[in-house]
Amino acid sequence: xxxxxxxxxxxxxxxxxxxxxxxxxxxxxxxxxxxxxxxxxxxxxxxxxxxxxxxxxxxxxxxxxxxxxxxxxxxxxxxxxxxxxxxxxxxxxxxxxxxxxxxxxxxxxxxxxxxxxxxxxxxxxxxxxxxxxxxxxxxxxxxxxxxxxxxxxxxxxxxxxxxxxxxxxxxxxxxxxxxxxxxxxxxxxxxxxxxxxxxxxxxxxxxxxxxxxxxxxxxxxxxxxxxxxxxxxxxx
Numbered sequence: 001x002x003x004x005x006x007x008x009x010x011x012x013x014x015x016x017x018x019x020x021x022x023x024x025x026x027x028x029x030x031x032x033x034x035x036x037x038x039x040x041x042x043x044x045x046x047x048x049x050x051x052x053x054x055x056x057x058x059x060x061x062x063x064x065x066x067x068x069x070x071x072x073x074x075x076x077x078x079x080x081x082x083x084x085x086x087x088x089x090x091x092x093x094x095x096x097x098x099x100x101x102x103x104x105x106x107x108x109x110x111x112x113x114x115x116x117x118x119x120x121x122x123x124x125x126x127x128x129x130x131x132x133x134x135x136x137x138x139x140x141x142x143x144x145x146x147x148x149x150x151x152x153x154x155x156x157x158x159x160x161x162x163x164x165x166x167x168x169x170x171x172x173x174x175x176x177x178x179x180x181x182x183x184x185x186x187x188x189x190x191x192x193x194x195x196x197x198x199x200x201x202x203x204x205x206x207x208x209x210x211x212x213x214x215x216x217x218x219x220x221x222x223x224x225x226x227x228x229x230x231x232x233x234x235x236x
Contacts (some may be wrong), residue, residue, distance in 0.1 A: 081115035168202035
């Protein structure tokens with residue numbers, strides 16, 4: 001979901017050969033050298049952590065400003081645009097006014113489209129976020145947009161699952177789709193619960209490809225699972 005600044009190099013030490021009159025010294029096995037994170041990666045790791053912790057519109061807006069600076073500093077990197085799209089999604093889902101929400105989802109789509117054009121982008125994660133944008137569109141007007149966008153949500157998630165079958169966000173968004181879909185249209189918490197459980201299991205074993213790869217969603221899956229379980233228990 002490339003090296004933009006120079007990595008710090010570690011100098012390798014050289015050892016002089018022992019004199020012929022001395023016993024041969026044991027061979028020194030070279031240890032692999034791990035490059036230190038560059039400035040861009042360090043800045044993005046901190047910015048992503050801030051986004052994950054942001055709970056107010058002001059905090060998300062401040063995060064967006066940092067991501068714009070990151071995108072300017074590394075225009076070939078897909079991650080700043082990806083996380084911009086996610087930030088606009090957070091604002092859109094938290095909004096109350098439908099017109100304002102649509103504008104935020106428009107901005108999310110624009111940032112996502114920009115990320116799609118950049119080299120090295122994680123295609124599965126882009127498809128998952130695309131499905132999330134479409135779910136936002138549905139949320140604004142479920143009765144009029146559900147029939148338009150639900151198929152596109154499933155198409156995007158199907159493509160993502162084919163690329164990354166163990167990505168927990170695929171199952172999280174599939175579960176959300178069922179959980180918030182009316183039962184008359186095949187949805188409901190009972191059908192969504194197994195998918196939330198599948199997502200929870202996969203979050204436990206998921207290993208991000210890089211330090212900047214998406215990891216979001218686990219807290220959401222846990223919270224919804226807890227609510228569904230409580231609701232089931234209360235209705236027994």
